[in-house]
Amino acid sequence: MAKLTYAKVNQDILRMIRPPTSAWGILFLADLMVLGFGLLCFAWQVRTGLGVAGYTRPVMWATYITDFVFWVGIGHAGTLISAVLFLFRARFRNSIYRTAEGMTVFAVMTAGLFPLIHLGRVWFFYWLIPYPNQRQLWTNFRSPLEWDVFAVSTYLTISSVFFIVGLIPDVAVAREHAVGIRKKLYTLLSFNWRGTDRQWKHYNNAYTYFAALATPLVFSVHSVVSWDFAMSINPGWHSTIFAPYFVAGAIFSGIAMVITLMVPMRKIFHLEDYLGDWHFDSMGKILLFTSLIVTYAYAVEMFMAWYGGNPYEKSVFWDRAFGPMGWAYWIMVLCNCLIPLLCIKKSVRTSIPAMFVISIFVNIGMWFERFVIIVQSLSHSFPVFTWKLYAPTWVELGITAGSFAWFFMFFLLFVKFLPAMAIAEIKEILQTPLKKRAA
Amino acid sequence: MSAPRQGVLAVFEHADSVVDAVKALKAGGRRKFTVMTPVPNHEIADAIDDSQSPVRWFTFVGAVVGGSLGLLLCAWTSLDWPLVTNGKEIVSIPPFMVIMFECTVLIGGLTNLFAMLFFAGLPDLVQGEAFDARFTEDRFGIWVPCGRQDSESVAATLRANGAEEVRVEAA
Numbered sequence: 001m002a003k004l005t006y007a008k009v010n011q012d013i014l015r016m017i018r019p020p021t022s023a024w025g026i027l028f029l030a031d032l033m034v035l036g037f038g039l040l041c042f043a044w045q046v047r048t049g050l051g052v053a054g055y056t057r058p059v060m061w062a063t064y065i066t067d068f069v070f071w072v073g074i075g076h077a078g079t080l081i082s083a084v085l086f087l088f089r090a091r092f093r094n095s096i097y098r099t100a101e102g103m104t105v106f107a108v109m110t111a112g113l114f115p116l117i118h119l120g121r122v123w124f125f126y127w128l129i130p131y132p133n134q135r136q137l138w139t140n141f142r143s144p145l146e147w148d149v150f151a152v153s154t155y156l157t158i159s160s161v162f163f164i165v166g167l168i169p170d171v172a173v174a175r176e177h178a179v180g181i182r183k184k185l186y187t188l189l190s191f192n193w194r195g196t197d198r199q200w201k202h203y204n205n206a207y208t209y210f211a212a213l214a215t216p217l218v219f220s221v222h223s224v225v226s227w228d229f230a231m232s233i234n235p236g237w238h239s240t241i242f243a244p245y246f247v248a249g250a251i252f253s254g255i256a257m258v259i260t261l262m263v264p265m266r267k268i269f270h271l272e273d274y275l276g277d278w279h280f281d282s283m284g285k286i287l288l289f290t291s292l293i294v295t296y297a298y299a300v301e302m303f304m305a306w307y308g309g310n311p312y313e314k315s316v317f318w319d320r321a322f323g324p325m326g327w328a329y330w331i332m333v334l335c336n337c338l339i340p341l342l343c344i345k346k347s348v349r350t351s352i353p354a355m356f357v358i359s360i361f362v363n364i365g366m367w368f369e370r371f372v373i374i375v376q377s378l379s380h381s382f383p384v385f386t387w388k389l390y391a392p393t394w395v396e397l398g399i400t401a402g403s404f405a406w407f408f409m410f411f412l413l414f415v416k417f418l419p420a421m422a423i424a425e426i427k428e429i430l431q432t433p434l435k436k437r438a439a
Numbered sequence: 440m441s442a443p444r445q446g447v448l449a450v451f452e453h454a455d456s457v458v459d460a461v462k463a464l465k466a467g468g469r470r471k472f473t474v475m476t477p478v479p480n481h482e483i484a485d486a487i488d489d490s491q492s493p494v495r496w497f498t499f500v501g502a503v504v505g506g507s508l509g510l511l512l513c514a515w516t517s518l519d520w521p522l523v524t525n526g527k528e529i530v531s532i533p534p535f536m537v538i539m540f541e542c543t544v545l546i547g548g549l550t551n552l553f554a555m556l557f558f559a560g561l562p563d564l565v566q567g568e569a570f571d572a573r574f575t576e577d578r579f580g581i582w583v584p585c586g587r588q589d590s591e592s593v594a595a596t597l598r599a600n601g602a603e604e605v606r607v608e609a610a
Contacts, residue, residue, distance in 0.1 A: 147538065194570050433454060
């Protein structure tokens with residue numbers, strides 16, 4: 001980044017939001033087609049009922065809840081990068097945090113759809129919101145599901161505000177180079193920001209407190225999501241390690257998704273000066289660290305099932321690895337425990353194609369982790385006569401594919417219409433123009 | 440909407456020149472001026488004014504109010520329709536902590552946002568200062584509001600401290 005100047009940063013990043021090319025248009029159209037198929041599947045489910053999903057007793061939480069946990073998890077790395085790494089003043093964060101933050105907002109927007117899709121009668125979703133109804137009944141604040149409503153909606157609100165606030169100075173840069181409707185839109189989004197000393201002073205102070213408030217959210221939201229499971233007495237779920245295990249898994253999957261998104265972005269928009277080996281090396285270290293934590297959690301789960309002496313727990317965990325759906329468990333182990341071990345070598349961490357491939361494996365592995373936890377635990381519950389296998393139907397797979405298209409639709413619009421890299425923060429890590437240096 | 444403005448606008452290439460100009464303006468008894476920069480700069484900020492932003496107090500109060508409201512919501516709704524489960528207390532604090540925490544963050548975050556917008560004067564609809572698009576790119580600016588009679592001396596001070604361009608704006 002040594003050869004970058006303030007003016008070049010403006011030039012390079014604003015180049016990304018030039019009018020869309022035909023390649024972008026084709027990609028966007030293809031994305032809309034997948035989204036359209038997902039919407040059709042959802043419409044079919046609304047019309048015919050939840051029976052079109054593969055739910056069979058006792059597996060009444062399956063693909064939709066897997067998708068929910070997967071997408072909430074994806075969001076976590078964005079907040080980790082934007083808030084936690086900001087507080088630690090990690091300089092590699094400046095080039096990647098905007099994309100990661102956008103990813104967080106879009107991932108949580110995607111996640112929030114799944115509890116509604118899973119409801120079946122989606123038009124009653126507002127029953128989850130605490131309001132006095134005609135019988136003066138209130139929601140149950142002792143229920144982890146109610147905690148989840150508060151946790152996810154708070155997370156979406158705060159991460160969206162954090163994202164928009166971070167954009168203000170950079171949208172002001174875009175405003176100065178835009179014309180017509182874009183200029184009006186950017187003027188509105190930038191709040192007419194001009195970078196005065198008064199604006200920077202209060203902005204920086206508020207930004208630090210946003211980071212301070214968002215940091216515990218990273219840990220709390222996925223802990224609350226994990227308690228959706230851990231607060232029940234179901235074997236395979238009722239465990240005290242769930243909160244840290246889920247938080248580490250969320251950061252692990254989120255970092256993998258950041259890498260998956262940043263590698264093509266770097267190539268398409270020629271951002272080699274902004275995303276170098278150093279960035280991928282740092283992300284590789286986080287990936288390796290969180291992979292080791294989830295590997296430890298898998299091992300501890302197995303150990304406790306054996307050492308605890310509870311026959312139901314032992315049976316569930318034996319079934320996870322060696323039962324009829326054991327293939328899902330071994331995909332998880334391969335993708336989340338073994339393949340990320342390659343990141344021990346610096347040459348792998350600094351190889352961008354290698355990191356891209358590893359990140360794809362981690363994305364797959366983390367989806368399967370949630371599938372294993374949710375579906376396999378339920379399918380092998382207490383009474384033997386209720387044991388049943390589960391397979392997702394085309395409706396569930398269609399909605400899952402649609403959720404990826406929903407996420408990528410927002411992401412494609414984001415990279416084309418808003419500065420996908422933080423202009424002001426990248427400038428902050430460059431050399432400040434000084435007359436003594438110029439002399 | 441822009442207000443009628445009268446004063447001197449200077450454009451600087453270097454951040455340390457801005458620091459010198461700010462010090463010179465203050466030494467000349469001027470307290471009312473605005474510095475515009477493409478990035479936040481601690482040296483410039485310290486030269487202008489080293490006071491703390493009051494935003495944090497609003498954030499703190501918002502967070503405390505949010506946490507209290509979270510507890511009140513849970514306790515009041517539980518008492519409004521008491522459902523005794525396993526002989527546990529109706530107002531059971533441990534499960535309510537989650538709601539309290541989320542409300543703390545939510546209200547604290549929103550108060551932080553509104554306090555920042557208020558103190559930073561955003562959205563800036565008045566536009567009291569002259570502005571140059573280069574201040575979002577690679578140049579630093581100082582706007583000194585002053586009458587016609589002072590503009591020459593202000594312009595001279597800014598030029599003497601390294602301004603590469605000085606414009607006198609008349610109302």
